[in-house]
Each structure stands twice: as C-alpha cells, then as structure tokens.
Amino acid sequence: MTSWRRTALSLGALLLATACTSAPDHRTAATAPPAPAEEPAESPSPPLAVRSLTSAEVQYGWWNxxxxxxxxRSPVLDRSGRWCAEGQHENIWYLAGTTGGGAVERTCTVPVGLPVLFPLVTKFGEAADCETFMDTAKGSAMLDGAPLAAETLGATRIKLFGPADNPFGAEPTGENTWSCGLWVRMDPPAPGSHELTIRGQASAPAITVAVDYHLRVAAPVPTGAV
Structure with a gap:
C-alpha cells in the first residue's frame, strides 16, 4: 500500500503494540475482558492512565x-461531529483531526470521567519519511482558551487494521507500518461544555489542520431511559 499518498492526518487538528509483529489486538487495550457467562457482568473498565501510555500504545490505539x-461513518472525514462516537471504547475517548481539507467545526458529547487523546498532526508510512515529516510538523491545542501541552512521538512501529472501505486503506488482516506525530493527552475534562481548538501543519507532505470542537462532557444516558 502506498501509505504516504493516503496518510498525512491530524487531528487534527484529527496503537497497543511494542513491535508490529507482536501488536496485541486493539480491543484488549480499550475494553475489559467479558465476564464469564455464569457470573454477573462486570462494571466498565476504569479510565486508562493516559499519561503513562507508551508511544506504541498511543499511536496503535488512535490509528486503529x-x-x-x-x-x-469516519470520525476523521466527519465535518459536523455526527460520527465522533463511532468505534469509541469504554476507557478512553479519541478525537479526530482531518485529512487537511480545510477548517472543520464539530459538536461532540464525551462521557464524563474519560481521558481524551488526539494528534495535532500525524501520519503513517515508512520510518525515514516519518523523520522528514516530523522536521516540519508543528501545532497547538487550546481548551477553553488555555493551551494544552503537546508532545512529539517519533517513528514507532505499529500494526494497522481496518474494515473494507476505511479512509486509510488499512487491511482487515493488518499491515505493519510506522507512525509519528504531535500528540495531546488530556486528563478527564470536567463535566459541562468546553471549547477545544486544534491546529496543526507540516510541509512534507503539505498538510494544514484546523478543527474547532464544541464538547459536552456528560454522563451517558442509561439504555432504555426515556
């Protein structure tokens, strides 16, 4: 797969493996194992300690x-926030950037108590190209007007999976690749409404990301509630 033509992406702006040949199933990183059939269902998994995740865990989890x-139904291609909950997991909340196609404004409800993870700019492909990309990558994020700390995660081996017709050409059987980018890890935001701005750019290849999120942090509505 010619990843670099499909990839520069941010979150914009816009995963649990220590090596691509031994990457664990992503589902084990995001959900607790099911309870035995003869026992009552367990409570939801506690939130991930997002600040302790390794580079491989961050990038494998988000990219998958x-x-x-x-x-x-892609949260990355979404322009309104309609699909922001698509494919989310019970102990971490991912936010998407864009593929660089202009500014986007999204509205998204985030479950209370979950940490949030997103890239300012990111891509996958060859390790050497990742180094070139990171030489020009820059960006920023602000929550309610306060700057958020961003970190550089260099070329890291991951294994990428995806259903047919996913936006990035990932294979259902998985594909070994490298990922890099500028990333933001947020502790669980306080309940209520928040404004999050994400900006990112790089020139190899050229990408500009601009996403404004209107976030509502609230407890999930119980199933069957009226």
Missing part, C-alpha cells in the same frame, strides 16, 4: 480507531 470505520 481512526481506521476502524468505513468512509461514510
């Missing part, structure tokens, strides 16, 4: 979430 939806 981003590539885990078809194009018509």
């Amino acid at each position: 979430w981003a590539a885990g939806s078809t194009e018509d």
Whole structure:
C-alpha cells in the first residue's frame, strides 16, 4: 500500500503494540475482558492512565480507531461531529483531526470521567519519511482558551487494521507500518461544555489542520431511559 499518498492526518487538528509483529489486538487495550457467562457482568473498565501510555500504545490505539470505520461513518472525514462516537471504547475517548481539507467545526458529547487523546498532526508510512515529516510538523491545542501541552512521538512501529472501505486503506488482516506525530493527552475534562481548538501543519507532505470542537462532557444516558 502506498501509505504516504493516503496518510498525512491530524487531528487534527484529527496503537497497543511494542513491535508490529507482536501488536496485541486493539480491543484488549480499550475494553475489559467479558465476564464469564455464569457470573454477573462486570462494571466498565476504569479510565486508562493516559499519561503513562507508551508511544506504541498511543499511536496503535488512535490509528486503529481512526481506521476502524468505513468512509461514510469516519470520525476523521466527519465535518459536523455526527460520527465522533463511532468505534469509541469504554476507557478512553479519541478525537479526530482531518485529512487537511480545510477548517472543520464539530459538536461532540464525551462521557464524563474519560481521558481524551488526539494528534495535532500525524501520519503513517515508512520510518525515514516519518523523520522528514516530523522536521516540519508543528501545532497547538487550546481548551477553553488555555493551551494544552503537546508532545512529539517519533517513528514507532505499529500494526494497522481496518474494515473494507476505511479512509486509510488499512487491511482487515493488518499491515505493519510506522507512525509519528504531535500528540495531546488530556486528563478527564470536567463535566459541562468546553471549547477545544486544534491546529496543526507540516510541509512534507503539505498538510494544514484546523478543527474547532464544541464538547459536552456528560454522563451517558442509561439504555432504555426515556
């Protein structure tokens, strides 16, 4: 797969493996194992300690979430926030950037108590190209007008999976690749409404990301509630 023509992406702006040949199933990183049939269902898994995740865990987890939806339901291609909950997991909340196609404004409800993870700019492909990309990558994020700390995660081996017709050409059987980018890890935001701005850019290849999120942090509505 010619990844570099499909990839520069941010979150914009816009995963649990220590090596691509031994990457664990992403589902084990995001959800607790099911309870035995003869026992009552367990409570939801506690939130991930997002600040302790390794580079491989951050990038494997986010990229497999981003590539885990078809194009018509992709949170990355979404321009309104309609699909922001697509494919999310019970102990971390991912936010998407864009593929660089202009500014986007999204509205999204985030479950209370979950940490949030997103890139300012990111891409996958060859390790050497990743180094070139990171030489020009820059960006920023602000929550309610306050700057958020961003970190550089260099070329890291991951294994990328995706259903047919996902936006990034990932294979259902998985594909070994490298990922890099500028990333933001947020502790669980306080309940209520928040404004999040994400900006990112790079010149190899040229990408500009601009996403404004209107976030509502609230407890999930119980199933069957009226």
